[in-house]
Amino acid sequence: MVLFVLVAYTAIGGLLFQSWEGWPYFDAFYFCFITMATVG
Numbered sequence: 001m002v003l004f005v006l007v008a009y010t011a012i013g014g015l016l017f018q019s020w021e022g023w024p025y026f027d028a029f030y031f032c033f034i035t036m037a038t039v040g
Contacts, residue, residue, distance in 0.1 A: 010036060
């Protein structure tokens with residue numbers, strides 16, 4: 001359940017950044033993932 005919520009949160013964030021910033025979906029998804037995971 002937790003994994004599903006994290007993936008859904010990141011996917012929805014990717015869609016939002018894709019529409020707001022005009023980024024390709026992969027870039028927006030990657031940005032959300034890295035930001036959420038604080039890897040970079």
